[in-house]
Amino acid sequence: MRTWKVTRRTEPLGWGSFLLFIMAFGISLAISGFLLFLQGKPGLGGILLLLEGGFGHGYSLEDTFLKAIPIFLCAAGVAVCFRMQVWNIGVEGQYVMGAAGATWVVLTFPDAPMWAMLPAMGIGAMVAGGLWASLPALLRLYAHMNEIISSLMLNYIALVILQRLVYGPWKDPDGAGFPHTMVFPDPAVIGTFLGRIHYGLLACLVCGLGLVFFLKRTRLGFEVTVGGENATAARYAGMPYARLVLFVFVVCGALAGLAGGIETSAVLHRLSMNISVGYGYTAIVVAWLARLRVGRIALFAFLLAGLRVGVENLQLELGVPAAFAGMMEGCILLTVLAAQFFDNYALRRVQAQPAAAGQKGAGA
Amino acid sequence: MRAILLALMLTLGLCAPAVAAEGKPKEKLKIGFVYVSPVGDEGWSYQHDLARKELEKDPNITTTFVESVKEGADSERVILNMARKDHDIIITTSFGFMDPTMRVASQFPNITFLHCSGYKMSENVSNYFGRMYQARFLTGVVAGRMTKSNIIGYVAAFPIPEVIRGINAFTLGVRSVNPKAEVRVVWSKTWYDPLVEKEGAKSLLDVGADVITQHQDSPGPQVAAQEKGVYSIGYNTDMTKVAPNAHLVAAIWNWTPFYKDMVEKVRKGQWKSGSFWPGMESGIVDISGFGPMVPKAVQEEARARRQDIIDGKLVVFKGPVLDQSGAVRIQDGALPTDKELLEMNWFVQGVVGSPK
Numbered sequence: 001m002r003t004w005k006v007t008r009r010t011e012p013l014g015w016g017s018f019l020l021f022i023m024a025f026g027i028s029l030a031i032s033g034f035l036l037f038l039q040g041k042p043g044l045g046g047i048l049l050l051l052e053g054g055f056g057h058g059y060s061l062e063d064t065f066l067k068a069i070p071i072f073l074c075a076a077g078v079a080v081c082f083r084m085q086v087w088n089i090g091v092e093g094q095y096v097m098g099a100a101g102a103t104w105v106v107l108t109f110p111d112a113p114m115w116a117m118l119p120a121m122g123i124g125a126m127v128a129g130g131l132w133a134s135l136p137a138l139l140r141l142y143a144h145m146n147e148i149i150s151s152l153m154l155n156y157i158a159l160v161i162l163q164r165l166v167y168g169p170w171k172d173p174d175g176a177g178f179p180h181t182m183v184f185p186d187p188a189v190i191g192t193f194l195g196r197i198h199y200g201l202l203a204c205l206v207c208g209l210g211l212v213f214f215l216k217r218t219r220l221g222f223e224v225t226v227g228g229e230n231a232t233a234a235r236y237a238g239m240p241y242a243r244l245v246l247f248v249f250v251v252c253g254a255l256a257g258l259a260g261g262i263e264t265s266a267v268l269h270r271l272s273m274n275i276s277v278g279y280g281y282t283a284i285v286v287a288w289l290a291r292l293r294v295g296r297i298a299l300f301a302f303l304l305a306g307l308r309v310g311v312e313n314l315q316l317e318l319g320v321p322a323a324f325a326g327m328m329e330g331c332i333l334l335t336v337l338a339a340q341f342f343d344n345y346a347l348r349r350v351q352a353q354p355a356a357a358g359q360k361g362a363g364a
Numbered sequence: 365m366r367a368i369l370l371a372l373m374l375t376l377g378l379c380a381p382a383v384a385a386e387g388k389p390k391e392k393l394k395i396g397f398v399y400v401s402p403v404g405d406e407g408w409s410y411q412h413d414l415a416r417k418e419l420e421k422d423p424n425i426t427t428t429f430v431e432s433v434k435e436g437a438d439s440e441r442v443i444l445n446m447a448r449k450d451h452d453i454i455i456t457t458s459f460g461f462m463d464p465t466m467r468v469a470s471q472f473p474n475i476t477f478l479h480c481s482g483y484k485m486s487e488n489v490s491n492y493f494g495r496m497y498q499a500r501f502l503t504g505v506v507a508g509r510m511t512k513s514n515i516i517g518y519v520a521a522f523p524i525p526e527v528i529r530g531i532n533a534f535t536l537g538v539r540s541v542n543p544k545a546e547v548r549v550v551w552s553k554t555w556y557d558p559l560v561e562k563e564g565a566k567s568l569l570d571v572g573a574d575v576i577t578q579h580q581d582s583p584g585p586q587v588a589a590q591e592k593g594v595y596s597i598g599y600n601t602d603m604t605k606v607a608p609n610a611h612l613v614a615a616i617w618n619w620t621p622f623y624k625d626m627v628e629k630v631r632k633g634q635w636k637s638g639s640f641w642p643g644m645e646s647g648i649v650d651i652s653g654f655g656p657m658v659p660k661a662v663q664e665e666a667r668a669r670r671q672d673i674i675d676g677k678l679v680v681f682k683g684p685v686l687d688q689s690g691a692v693r694i695q696d697g698a699l700p701t702d703k704e705l706l707e708m709n710w711f712v713q714g715v716v717g718s719p720k
Contacts, residue, residue, distance in 0.1 A: 274436030322432035
C-alpha cells in the first residue's frame with residue numbers, strides 16, 4: 001500500500017520555487033474568479049479586467065509603478081529589520097515622519113533652488129524617519145520594551161503629531177481653514193520622466209542595489225543576518241548586538257522616511273493627513289511574501305500594487321464592492337504563504353509502513 | 365489611439381480653453397462618481413449614491429462609481445482612469461479629492477468635473493456644496509425644545525469650517541427657543557469610525573447630555589443615545605432605523621435635484637463652471653420626518669422656521685452673533701458673507717468646547 005508523506009527537502013527548490021509561486025497565484029485568482037461568479041459577475045472576465053487594469057496598458061503600468069515605489073522602499077526597510085529578527089511594525093509612523101521631515105525643509109526654506117531643495121528634502125525625510133525609528137530601538141535596548149508594541153504604538157503617535165502640524169502651525173493660510181500645508185513650490189516637486197512615473201523610481205533602484213550590496217558584501221550586512229539567526233551566538237562572536245538593533249531600526253526608518261518624503265513631494269505636492277494610507281502595513285505583507293529578499297520585494301511590491309490598481313477597474317466596470325479587493329488580497333497572501341511550505345517540504349508517495357497499517361486496522 | 369487622444373487634448377487645451385467647457389449638446393451621458401467611503405446603508409456616500417441611482421433611471425445615462433477611495437494618490441488614479449474611460453461627467457465627493465480632481469481636469473478639458481466641498485475651480489471644474497447649516501439650525505430648534513437637562517451633546521468630526529459652521533448654526537437654533545441650553549462638543553477626529561464616535565457620544569451622555577447629535581457618517585452616536593434611553597438627531601440620512609426610540613429628526617442631504625440640474629446643462633451644452641452653494645430652497649438640504657416623540661407643536665414650529673428659511677425671512681447667522689467670549693462677531697442686523705461662513709473658525713456663544 002502506498003501513501004503520501006511529507007518530507008523535508010534536502011536540496012533547495014531553485015526555479016521550482018518560482019513555479020510554485022505562479023501556481024499559488026493562479027489558484028488565488030481562480031478562487032477570486034469563483035467569488036465573482038457567486039456574485040453573478042463573469043468570473044474569468046472579471047479576472048481579465050483585473051489584470052488589464054493593473055498591467056494591461058501603458059498607463060496602468062505607470063499607475064502600478066507609481067504605487068509600488070513607496071511600498072518597495074518601506075518593505076526593503078522592513079526586510080532589514082526582520083532579517084535580524086527585529087520586529088519593527090512602526091514603518092507607517094516612520095513613513096509619516098519622513099513626509100513631515102521633507103515638508104519641514106520646504107516650509108523652512110521655501111525659496112531654495114531645486115538642486116538644494118530636493119536633496120535637503122531627502123535628507124530631512126531620512127533623518128526624521130530614522131530618528132523616529134530609533135525610539136523603539138532605544139526603548140528595547142534600555143527599557144527592555146517589546147519593540148512590536150512600542151513601534152506599533154508610535155504609529156498612532158506619529159499620526160497625532162501629523163494632525164497637530166497640519167491643523168496648527170503648518171496649515172495653509174490660503175486654504176480656507178482646511179487642514180493641509182501650502183502647495184509645494186515647483187523646486188520641491190520631484191519631476192516625472194515617463195508618463196506619471198517620477199524619479200522616485202531611481203531612488204528605489206539605488207536603495208535596492210545598495211541594500212543587496214550591503215547584505216551580501218559587507219561585514220555589517222553579514223552581522224545583521226547572523227545576529228538574526230542567533231543573538232547569543234552573535235554576542236559570543238563579539239558582535240555589537242545592541243548597536244546592530246539600533247542600526248537596523250534606523251536604516252528601516254530612513255528608508256520608510258524617504259518613501260514618505262518622495263510621496264509628499266512627487267504625488268501629493270503638499271502635506272496632509274492623506275499621506276498615511278497604510279503603505280507601512282502593506283510593506284510588512286510584501287516583505288513576508290518576498291521572504292525578506294530584496295529582488296523579490298521589488299516583484300511583490302509591483303504585483304500587489306498592480307492588483308490594488310486593477311481592482312479599481314473591476315469596480316468601475318463590474319460594480320463589485322470595494323471590500324472585494326481586501327478579500328482577494330487576503331486570498332493571495334494565504335495561498336502564496338501556504339505554497340511556501342513546499343519550498344522546504346515535499347509530498348512524496350512512499351510505501352506505507354506495515355506497523356502503521358496495523359495500527360490503523362486495530363483502531364478500526 | 366493614445367497619441368490621437370493626446371493630440372486632441374493638446375489642441376483643445378491650447379486653442380480653445382474657454383470654449384471647451386461649454387461643449388456641444390450630448391445625447392448619451394456617462395457619469396462617474398468617486399466616493400470616499402463604502403456606500404453602505406446610510407451616510408455621506410450613501411446619499412450621493414441615491415442620487416446616482418435616480419440619474420440612472422434616465423435611459424440615456426449610464427453611471428459608474430468607485431467607493432472607498434482614499435484621498436490623495438489613490439484618488440488621482442481613480443479619477444484619471446474614469447477620464448480615460450470616456451466619462452462625460454466626473455463627480456468627486458470628498459474634500460481630499462480636490463487637488464487630484466484639478467490635476468486630472470487640466471488634462472481632460474472636454475470632461476465636466478464636479479467637486480464637492482472644496483474651494484478650487486477652473487474652466488471645466490465646478491465646486492459645490494449645500495448650506496447644510498440651515499438644516500442644522502432647524503434640528504437645533506427641535507433639540508432646544510426637547511432637552512430637559514439643557515445639555516446637548518455634539519459629536520463632531522474635525523475642526524474645519526464646515527463642521528464648526530454646523531455646530532454654530534445648530535447652537536443658534538437651540539438658543540433661539542431655549543437660551544439656557546448649552547451645546548457640548550467633542551471631536552472624534554474621524555469621518556467614519558462607529559466605535560470611536562459611539563464612545564464620543566457616551567462621554568457626552570456622562571456629563572448629562574440628553575440629546576445627542578453628530579457630524580460623521582456612522583450611526584454610532586445614535587446607537588449610544590438609544591442605549592442610554594435619551595434622544596438623538598441624525599445627519600446625512602434619516603437614521604430612524606438604527607435608533608427608533610431615540611431619533612427625533614435628521615439633517616439630510618438630497619443631491620438629486622442638483623445633479624439633475626448639472627446633468628441637464630451638460631446635455632444641452634449650456635454648462636458653465638462655478639462655485640455652487642445652494643440652500644434649502646433648492647432641496648439640496650432638508651430635515652427628515654419627525655419621530656413620534658416630537659410633540660406636534662414642536663414639529664409645526666420647526667416646519668414654520670423651515671418655511672421662513674426657504675422664503676428668505678430667516679437668515680441663519682444674521683447679526684448680532686456673539687462668540688464664546690461674548691464679543692460681537694457679526695454686527696447687529698448684518699448678514700454674514702459667504703467668505704465669512706466658509707472660513708468660520710470660532711464658536712458662537714452657547715457652545716462648550718474648543719474649535720481646535
